[in-house]
Amino acid sequence: MGIAENISTIEEELSRLGVKLIAVSKTKSHDEILEAYQTGHRAFGENIVQELVEKHEALPKDIQWHLIGHLQTNKVKYVVPFITLIHSVDSLKLLNEINKHALKHDRVIDCLLQVHIADEDTKFGLDHIELIELLRSEQFRQLEHVRIKGLMGIATNTPNEKVIKEEFYELKSLFDGIKQSFFKHATYFDTLSMGMSADYKIAIEQGSTMVRLGSTVFGQRQYNK
Ligand SMILES: *Cc1c(COP(=O)(O)O)cnc(C)c1O
Numbered sequence: 001m002g003i004a005e006n007i008s009t010i011e012e013e014l015s016r017l018g019v020k021l022i023a024v025s026k027t028k029s030h031d032e033i034l035e036a037y038q039t040g041h042r043a044f045g046e047n048i049v050q051e052l053v054e055k056h057e058a059l060p061k062d063i064q065w066h067l068i069g070h071l072q073t074n075k076v077k078y079v080v081p082f083i084t085l086i087h088s089v090d091s092l093k094l095l096n097e098i099n100k101h102a103l104k105h106d107r108v109i110d111c112l113l114q115v116h117i118a119d120e121d122t123k124f125g126l127d128h129i130e131l132i133e134l135l136r137s138e139q140f141r142q143l144e145h146v147r148i149k150g151l152m153g154i155a156t157n158t159p160n161e162k163v164i165k166e167e168f169y170e171l172k173s174l175f176d177g178i179k180q181s182f183f184k185h186a187t188y189f190d191t192l193s194m195g196m197s198a199d200y201k202i203a204i205e206q207g208s209t210m211v212r213l214g215s216t217v218f219g220q221r222q223y224n225k
Helices: 003-017 030-037 049-058 073-079 092-104 128-136 161-182 200-205
Strands: 020-024 043-046 064-067 085-089 109-115 146-153 191-194 210-213
Touching (some): 003 020, 043 049, 049 064, 049 073, 073 092, 085 092, 092 109, 146 161, 161 191, 161 200, 200 210
Parallel strands (some): 043 064, 064 085, 085 109, 146 191
16 A cells, blocks of 8 residues: 555544544655645654754645654754644753743744653653653743643553553553643643554553554655665
């Protein structure tokens, strides 16, 4: 199947479930992205700032770009002018920096706080205590140009479905608790970004509202060394 067929099929399946699709286009060409775009799809995700900026400049301006990879504070200024949602906010320092640049552009930037759920040291994200400390801090409450729309998490890369299921269950429980404690009357706190090609079905069973799919949409990635 081609990209257009893939995306239409997945989009239909997900929309029935009320789950939003982010088509992860990292390493993919402009033409491949345009093939998906022509089906009417608009939400695309990239994990590297330089690649994201280059594609934003080259491709149609009504694409909604999502940053799904780690963001360094010195790169914030490049994405703030156009980004739709930053999935990977993992510190108050970063949030502060996003706020500072958003103020200059007179924007309010939607962000997700990335939570560390995987059984691996290498994955970025806040642990539960850091997350709660951040949300409780006086400094956070003063940031008027960022809006926390929810949480994001990446499960362990393992064939063991029980492990993945438990990690997503944990993140959904945390999401519900955080909503109740900090965003009870904030209708915008509605996004739980969890699930990639290998595990999105489990993620949806566990309450995901947004999945980030690369290879399911575009086919396997080729990395040129
Ligand atoms: C690459 C990537 C994805 C998509 O991965 P696939 O396995 O191709 O679906 C999702 N989320 C993040 C954070 C990624 O870096």
